[in-house]
Amino acid sequence: xxxxxxxxxxxxxxxxxxxxxxxxxxxxxxxxxxxxxxxxxxxxxxxxxxxxxxxxxxxxxxxxxxxxxxxxxxxxxxxxxxxxxxxxxxxxxxxxxxxxxxxxxxxxxxxxxxxxxxxxxxxxxxxxxxxxxxxxxxxxxxxxxxxxxxxxxxxxxxxxxxxxxxxxxxxxxxxxxxxxxxxxxxxxxxxxxxxxxxxxxxxxxxxxxxxxxxxxxxxxxxxxxxxxxxxxxxxxxxxxxxxxxxxxxxxxxxxxxxxxxxxxxxxxxxxxxxxxxxxxxxxxxxxxxxxxxxxxxxxxxxxxxxxxxxxxxxxxxxxxxxxxxxxx
Amino acid sequence: xxxxxxxxxxxxxxxxxxxxxxxxxxxxxxxxxxxxxxxxxxxxxxxxxxxxxxxxxxxxxxxxxxxxxxxxxxxxxxxxxxxxxxxxxxxxxxxxxxxxxxxxxxxxxxxxxxxxxxxxxxxxxxxxxxxxxxxxxxxxxxxxxxxxxxxxxxxxxxxxxxxxxxxxxxxxxxxxxxxxxxxxxxxxxxxxxxxxxxxxxxxxxxxxxxxxxxxxxxxxxxxxxxxxxxxxxxxxxxxxxxxxxxxxxxxxxxxxxxxxxxxxxxxxxxxxxxxxxxxxxxxxxxxxxxxxxxxxxxxxxxxxxxxxxxxxxxxxxxxxxxxxxxxxxx
Numbered sequence: 088x089x090x091x092x093x094x095x096x097x098x099x100x101x102x103x104x105x106x107x108x109x110x111x112x113x114x115x116x117x118x119x120x121x122x123x124x125x126x127x128x129x130x131x132x133x134x135x136x137x138x139x140x141x142x143x144x145x146x147x148x149x150x151x152x153x154x155x156x157x158x159x160x161x162x163x164x165x166x167x168x169x170x171x172x173x174x175x176x177x178x179x180x181x182x183x184x185x186x187x188x189x190x191x192x193x194x195x196x197x198x199x200x201x202x203x204x205x206x207x208x209x210x211x212x213x214x215x216x217x218x219x220x221x222x223x224x225x226x227x228x229x230x231x232x233x234x235x236x237x238x239x240x241x242x243x244x245x246x247x248x249x250x251x252x253x254x255x256x257x258x259x260x261x262x263x264x265x266x267x268x269x270x271x272x273x274x275x276x277x278x279x280x281x282x283x284x285x286x287x288x289x290x291x292x293x294x295x296x297x298x299x300x301x302x303x304x305x306x307x308x309x310x311x312x313x314x315x316x317x318x319x320x321x322x323x324x325x326x327x328x329x330x331x332x333x334x335x336x337x338x339x340x341x342x343x344x345x346x347x348x349x350x351x352x353x354x355x356x357x358x359x360x361x362x363x364x365x366x367x368x369x370x371x372x373x374x375x376x377x378x379x380x381x382x383x384x385x386x387x388x389x390x391x392x393x394x395x396x397x398x399x400x401x402x403x404x405x406x407x408x409x410x411x412x413x414x415x
Numbered sequence: 416x417x418x419x420x421x422x423x424x425x426x427x428x429x430x431x432x433x434x435x436x437x438x439x440x441x442x443x444x445x446x447x448x449x450x451x452x453x454x455x456x457x458x459x460x461x462x463x464x465x466x467x468x469x470x471x472x473x474x475x476x477x478x479x480x481x482x483x484x485x486x487x488x489x490x491x492x493x494x495x496x497x498x499x500x501x502x503x504x505x506x507x508x509x510x511x512x513x514x515x516x517x518x519x520x521x522x523x524x525x526x527x528x529x530x531x532x533x534x535x536x537x538x539x540x541x542x543x544x545x546x547x548x549x550x551x552x553x554x555x556x557x558x559x560x561x562x563x564x565x566x567x568x569x570x571x572x573x574x575x576x577x578x579x580x581x582x583x584x585x586x587x588x589x590x591x592x593x594x595x596x597x598x599x600x601x602x603x604x605x606x607x608x609x610x611x612x613x614x615x616x617x618x619x620x621x622x623x624x625x626x627x628x629x630x631x632x633x634x635x636x637x638x639x640x641x642x643x644x645x646x647x648x649x650x651x652x653x654x655x656x657x658x659x660x661x662x663x664x665x666x667x668x669x670x671x672x673x674x675x676x677x678x679x680x681x682x683x684x685x686x687x688x689x690x691x692x693x694x695x696x697x698x699x700x701x702x703x704x705x706x707x708x709x710x711x712x713x714x715x716x717x718x719x720x721x722x723x724x725x726x727x728x729x730x731x732x733x734x735x736x737x738x739x740x741x742x743x744x745x
Contacts, residue, residue, distance in 0.1 A: 131608035131609060131610060132608055246699050248699050249699075276470035276471055276635070276699070276700065277470060277635060277637070277676055277679045277680065278470065278675055278676065278679045278695070278696055278699075279470075279699055280679065281678075281679035281681075281693075281695045282695055282697065285693065285695055303608070303609055304681075305609070305683035306638075306680060306681030306682060306683045307681055308683070308685075309681055309682065309683045309684050309685045309687075309688045310681035310685075310688045311681075312685075329685045330685045330686060333683070333684050333685050333686070334686065343610060344609060344610060345683065347609060347610050347612070347613035348609060348612075348613070348638065348683060349616075349638045349639055349641065349642035350638060350682055350683060350684075351637065351638050351641065351665065351677065351680055351682055352682050352684075352687060355641050355642050355661055355662070355665070358617055358620065359613035359616055359617055359642070360613065361610065361611070361612075361613035361614040361617060362610035362611075362613070362614075363614075365578045365580065365581070365611070366578060366608055366610070366611070381610075
């Protein structure tokens with residue numbers, strides 16, 4: 088990590104009460120984020136990547152969920168200690184969030200212009216006319232065709248790509264220091280996905296905002312992230328600079344993921360090397376390493392002893408007992 | 416594009432599937448039509464995988480359903496194993512359905528939650544009266560489960576007890592029950608986790624080698640389609656814009672839309688991505704109710720000429736086995 092520290096998550100754990108007992112969806116997760124940096128959190132379903140993001144903004148539904156321990160230091164304050172009024176002043180203002188399904192995060196009965204202008208009026212105390220003007224300017228900035236005339240449109244009149252542009256406009260409205268985007272393009276077509284991600288990256292860079300990009304797509308990570316945090320079973324498996332992680336992965340799960348995706352730049356027709364077994368059941372994690380049942384490097388130690396996250400190189404961490412035997 | 420008759424499992428000519436758009440609360444009248452598939456022709460050879468790729472609304476899934484006669488065909492002709500099945504009625508389709516099956520995207524929605532795995536996998540056997548007795552039925556189900564990498568004792572469990580990848584295996588076992596020659600796979604790995612996708616893709620390939628299956632593999636993920644297909648048809652707004660053997664399509668994409676699709680896919684390697692020019696096309700796919708005149712892609716095409724706005728380019732064969740519908744090529 089380079090530059091000034093903007094966000095520091097320390098020992099974050101989030102639990103959910105279910106009918107099969109308490110499940111720890113996020114288990115002792117720590118990471119730092121510098122101003123203007125893009126961090127990708129990568130993982131499959133049940134890895135805890137989305138719950139981590141929601142915990143940072145304290146958007147965990149309680150009950151059944153509960154942040155059971157940890158600190159989320161943002162601009163010097165622990166967000167977990169703020170009262171409801173204080174955290175609301177940060178959400179949508181200093182930290183904005185973009186969700187996968189724009190249709191479920193936009194209000195279908197309000198015009199798009201009103202929904203974008205609202206945070207500007209609320210957080211910036213701008214008069215309504217100025218806020219609405221700002222909304223038009225924001226829609227132009229996200230390159231929505233006929234931006235100003237779209238202010239009076241309703242979300243259902245927009246295509247999926249246009250809605251996600253409107254969501255980005257809304258997220259940028261108060262010039263946040265941090266944007267958290269949870270699978271922002273998974274629901275979109277391939278060419279539109281490329282448009283939206285390029286736009287998001289360009290605008291966050293221009294505003295020097297930091298970006299946490301939550302995704303399962305290793306290609307998207309490679310194109311847009313500065314640093315990568317790989318999660319498995321609610322825990323951090325590996326973390327480091329993107330180039331370093333792709334060139335020298337130091338966790339068997341990361342190595343397995345890379346080998347299991349077909350690539351456009353490689354010989355086709357050969358067999359993929361899948362990760363054997365099934366994704367972890369969080370209510371029945373093994374006592375040692377969460378990945379151990381699927382790991383081809385696993386030893387007796389992995390079955391009983393949970394591997395700590397240790398340094399394996401400059402700014403590179405891995406939670407594997409055998410990290411020094413891995414990697415090329 | 417053309418294959419000799421015995422080698423050909425499927426032959427589709429000028430296939431059109433239009434859906435009526437109705438208006439009016441009392442007197443429903445047709446005010447237009449969605450031209451989901453609008454003149455598509457292709458052949459599929461025995462033992463081959465033809466990939467169908469394109470973005471939402473391009474007609475790839477509709478093509479798959481129409482080929483299986485699961486949707487009404489507006490016009491055109493579908494020949495399966497040498498027989499014209501376009502106009503066959505339900506009874507006449509019945510023996511043919513045994514030879515053509517489908518695997519669906521959603522491993523959660525496509526399995527009846529109240530049925531045990533043995534009933535799901537074995538249902539086609541019962542429907543077609545292929546199980547002589549209970550013992551033969553159990554034996555066949557066990558063999559099918561084994562074929563897709565599941566254990567025989569899983570036969571007595573319910574779908575909810577399985578993960579997404581295992582459920583997709585159940586769906587594949589069901590499709591194999593009647594020993595089909597053609598399987599249409601509609602986004603069969605899109606709903607699965609990355610680490611599980613590779614398991615299922617490998618299973619499709621193993622089964623093809625073992626059983627000589629022919630696949631139509633429909634997906635939006637070009638990397639997965641390239642991996643599994645021998646030939647690939649790229650679709651846009653109800654049309655095939657380019658069809659080519661896998662290697663050529665990816666090494667030298669001809670149609671500007673194919674080029675745009677390939678450029679939009681990031682390669683999972685930051686060192687390569689950093690040096691890759693990012694050519695992102697603008698706009699989104701227009702409505703299939705009012706497709707643009709001329710070439711349907713001209714509204715987004717970086718190479719569009721005047722001619723493209725008025726003149727619809729036909730799919731023309733370029734050289735050995737590839738064809739493209741674009742005025743840039745003659």
